[in-house]
Amino acid sequence: MDFSYSDEQRMLADLVTRVVADHYAFDAREGYIASPEGHSPDVWAQFAELGLLAVPFSETAGGFDGGGAELMVVAEGLGRGLVVEPYLGRIVLAGCFLDGALDDAAKADTLEPLITGEARWALAVHEPAGRYDPYWIETTAVKDGQGWHLSGRKATVLAGDSADHLIVIARTSGDNPAQSGLSAFWVDADTAGVRRTGYTTIDGQRAAEIWLDDVAVDADALIGVEDEAGTALEYALDRGVVALCAEAAGAMEIACDLTLDYLKERKQFGVPIGSFQALQHRMVDMRMNLEKVRSLTLWAACSLDGDATERRQRLASAKTMVGTAGRKLAEEAIQLFGGMGMMDESSVAHYAKRIIMIDHYLGDANFHKDRLLRMLAEESVALASGKADRAA
Amino acid sequence: MDFSYSDEQRMLADLVTRVVADHYAFDAREGYIASPEGHSPDVWAQFAELGLLAVPFSETAGGFDGGGAELMVVAEGLGRGLVVEPYLGRIVLAGCFLDGALDDAAKADTLEPLITGEARWALAVHEPAGRYDPYWIETTAVKDGQGWHLSGRKATVLAGDSADHLIVIARTSGDNPAQSGLSAFWVDADTAGVRRTGYTTIDGQRAAEIWLDDVAVDADALIGVEDEAGTALEYALDRGVVALCAEAAGAMEIACDLTLDYLKERKQFGVPIGSFQALQHRMVDMRMNLEKVRSLTLWAACSLDGDATERRQRLASAKTMVGTAGRKLAEEAIQLFGGMGMMDESSVAHYAKRIIMIDHYLGDANFHKDRLLRMLAEESVALASGKADRAA
Amino acid sequence: MDIEYNEAERVFRDEVRAFIADNLPEETSRRVKAFKSVTPEMMTAWQGALSQKGWLAVNWPVEHGGTGWSPIEKHIFEEECAEAGAPRILPFGLNMVAPVIIKFGTQAQKDYYLPRILNNEDWWAQGYSEPGAGSDLASLKCRAERDGDHYVVNGQKTWTTLGQHANMIFVLVRTNTQVKKQEGISFLLVDMNTPGVTVRPLITLDGEHEVNEVFFDDVRVPADNLVGEENKGWTCAKYLLTFERTGIAGVGISKAALAHLKEIAAGQIVDGKPLIAHPRTAERIVDLEMELMAVEMTNLRTVSAAEAGGVPGAESSFLKIMGTEVRQKISDLYREIAGPQALPFTYLEDEAAACVDDFASPAAPTYFNLRKLSIFGGSNEIQKNIIAKAILGL
């Protein structure tokens, strides 16, 4: 057991820290968000050059073969800087989906343009009717001679506004919300029948709402094996959850630092407000919430390739904790800043918004707690039958 | 709208306050609890003399015709003094059940010995299998010629240890947990087949576990109408819930007062610990929890004779709030007292125990919240069909 | 003891309801209930209707045009308006500067300003807080120097709510720097069209322009606009701050909000059943209803005590904390119910708004906006300090 960073991990952390320090000052970030792209293509190119875009991909795919720990290191850094580059949407979700879905022979060629920063892809999975459930897919793909016809609607497609290609998840067999029976298709965003509305989210990300109206694609648009996209989807979403949790941990760390600094600087009644014991204890509570999120994120990140039950429990626990402890921390950060915490011109307000809204991506605390409850129910059946065994 | 006490209510409050002040010093109370009766027969006789035992009964029954407000006034006073007299078990539960179950002609004669303090009766309703559900009754009553045979087990029968007669609730028709199909029977505690174990509860009350093994009673042992005891049961339990909530409010008030005094007296680092802001804010939170319990108790008490839906919602809300806000307040009282709060010789420890354990009588916060949830579900159906109507 | 309204109170309530039904435009009500912003015109129209009826100045003495209502009547009026989705009545003129003018002002000030407030001719803003003086209000720095029959004001005020629409502002200024901080403060009325007054928008984290900074650069204010004595402004300030804060618990607003959320949750189908039937959502609703009932009854007890002649003092601090906590929790549930639909930032963007259900657009902005409730109007920490001192004697 050893929790210290390896040399490679430290190097990754340093790289991200440097890029953020150089390019993500508060005003610069505001400028990126206001720009048509909603992020900085220059910074994105640097990410590519520094190899950051290869981190979560397997060696076969030409990647860094980073495990969850490496992904965590990068995402924490992005969270510290409130980076709005489409790392989650393009790299972690679209990229890892392909890494999981394609056969070994195809991976390297396919992922190369993603790693070099040229590709602008997005994974179109969630739908309005499914809320947070990624397997509730009403989008249909109907075989028609050599090709397919896709129809449906996709909600909050991350990086979907800037994507030139979409990876569309459709149901090709089975009933909702089964993980099986799903297939993935390449769709050029300019294909007839594709309509989308891009927008900025309240926490500064970019996403799109996408309507598919009888969109015709060729047979080779199918990615991986028909009906079996669910596995790669879980692979990608798990990594997405780790990235989000780590990003939250990074943002929470800075929110704590900013609040602590403010408590030391801001004076009322002639003394720093940090001298008031009630506020000191609340600052301690904030730090405690940060430690809880850090710990569960670490555990989730290091469990990505392990036992499925443990992985699921740790991922769901981490995301649930981000939703609850993150919200508390962010609300306290605003409260302790007082009026300044309410201002759009205060960076702490943007950290708070990001931390709180992370709960709305890839399943909120309710969604993930429901997963934990289902796992407990399975375990309870075993407990009860174990009891029955002993009684017999 | 006028929340001030009437002259009669003020008189009641003063009576209770006086009895408590005269007879319920900490050591005296400890003595009552340790005595064979588990309370003070002298104080009980005084209650009778002062008319306190008549408060919750209807005029027809020879009572004071006190509504919920009067019951609240009395029970708050009992709570302030941590009184362990069997007021809840004998008067509110057994007595109000009879007041609700008997026909007008029979009430006055029957209840007289209760009002004069001679009668020692208990309502035997809850069963182990039903947990907090008063309508889950597995005790059976089988007709046999002119009489009945009762079999079953009753749990935590309040004042059941000292009772010479039991009012036993049995299922005579229908399935659990239906409120209908229940009947009530007079059972002399010395009847063959009745076995009981009396005990002190952790919060100083007396109760008994009672086993009925084919207990034969006469036909006239039936109280009220066969199969219809459920209505009187609800009548009695509702009043029991009000009494418990009010008792909790009274105990919470004193727990607050004791804690506040301690904060002012106890010195650490040369100053009263009440000068520490973190503790001040927590004391304010305690008071806020007290206000919430007071408010909901008042609402419940004044709704006993009103609309059934409102009554049920307010009673369930009050008892739930007692369970949650009461626990928080009591835990904080112990914590702010520090080591002294842990001691059996500190009165605050006994207030804390009573406040917390009140959650375990007549349904805990979970039980009552489930009632609220069922009411919400019914309302939701109406909301949804209302929507459907508008859409149509 | 009687917790129900008596006959006279019920008659009054019905009268209020009838008035609202006749005078509150449906579109205004709809927007208020749906957490959507209302225009200044909508607010003015509603205040105009109340003014015409003589129901605008609920806290003034009758001789100045007040309603003469009892605490219970005021309470009924405020709760009915809130539950019906009426826009809030701006307090800056009616309930802040007016009571100060009535208590400390000259006859000329009363004759001039009070009718203009009653008739909605002036839109007042507040000039209390400064960047360096929040909770510690008396440490304010904005200066006013006497120059003949004028004061010359220099300095800055902040958190000036809706100051962009106002034409008048009352300001606390420092007129003597040589004395204890509370003793050198004066209370001035300033026409915002005076040269040297600049209003700068402050955008809050929800993207809204609701508050402002106001800068004073050699602003010449007639000495007649001084209220009370020079250097005695702290007395006015405290009077204003402790002025009866009816409706501070916001129970009517919370009730309307929770009713709205229940309708939404009943209409959202998730996993084959309405969201309101999902255990955790249902439990949060039930918890909030319970909390809200507790606030409502605590509020009624305070109102009833006031009716009986009691003076609500630090008790209003309890109500402020309890009421704002519930409102914030309701907004948190709103965000939770909106789910992924809370993400698009649609508050001002029609295109993105088309991507989500109509109910969802204001969810996240409302949640973030209402963080202010526990900060402004005396932060909840300050309220706890007040309770600790005034009620608990700590």
Place this chain on the structure above:
Amino acid sequence: MDIEYNEAERVFRDEVRAFIADNLPEETSRRVKAFKSVTPEMMTAWQGALSQKGWLAVNWPVEHGGTGWSPIEKHIFEEECAEAGAPRILPFGLNMVAPVIIKFGTQAQKDYYLPRILNNEDWWAQGYSEPGAGSDLASLKCRAERDGDHYVVNGQKTWTTLGQHANMIFVLVRTNTQVKKQEGISFLLVDMNTPGVTVRPLITLDGEHEVNEVFFDDVRVPADNLVGEENKGWTCAKYLLTFERTGIAGVGISKAALAHLKEIAAGQIVDGKPLIAHPRTAERIVDLEMELMAVEMTNLRTVSAAEAGGVPGAESSFLKIMGTEVRQKISDLYREIAGPQALPFTYLEDEAAACVDDFASPAAPTYFNLRKLSIFGGSNEIQKNIIAKAILGL
């Protein structure tokens, strides 16, 4: 980075498990896991087995008979013991007075006391707190005056855990009243059989006799029993208090407790289905598991940092707060699961105990007893003060 145990660590863990399987009596384990009290004999037997194996003094240097274990090994040992339901090892001799003797004691003191502690010949108690000196320990009043080659001790100590079984006690006494409060304190070892020592039981609110008051009335203590220099006892006291508090998070205890509760909840049938399948009970279990995982990993991170040479300082305050909060919440759930069966006060009464399921008897007493966790050992408020000062620099 590797969060899993390596090969050597796994081998060590298996060795610990095997030892426990061979040496921990089933009845002892069953009682510990079921929150039932264990006898002094059971505690002594377990400590004896550890002593024989050489595994008792996990925190001592090897030369005095310590294990020489690394932080990770200590952690593994403690967690395995806790999860297996081993009785806790009393810290007063082993982990409190012994390190002080090793650091500040004379050779004679080391030679005499350390082996006796290792062999369980002495049962030590602690004499730190006084009725008037809790969090503010240095304000203690218990006096010791030099009289020839003795000190004469007069005063009172309190919260002396299991002092009724002890034959030795270490006490902080005031030997100089003329100087700053920290500068006049000395550290004495007292034989409890000396005339003038009286132990009075303190019954806690759960009805348990676990702590005591100890009175000293002209107790003559040989001057040889002074540890360190006279009036320098505060140095010893601080050293003892800051001595590495491994296992402070109590993760193993919480794990065993939660596992026990899950079994109970799976076995209780309510309304036709096991309690563990009732939504609110299930959710509380899931919440606690999540909280506990967070504490466990935070603990592991601290252990790992210690392994890498870091010195855990105020971080242990985080672990103390987080760990005790979880333990208290688990005990609250225990009480909730017991439901009405938590009412009969059966801890010591066999007749009443027969009225409820075996699992339920200790529920309420355990809940009340564990209130102490956030009070004793430096209250959680004091821990927050420490964090605010030492880590946050406030």
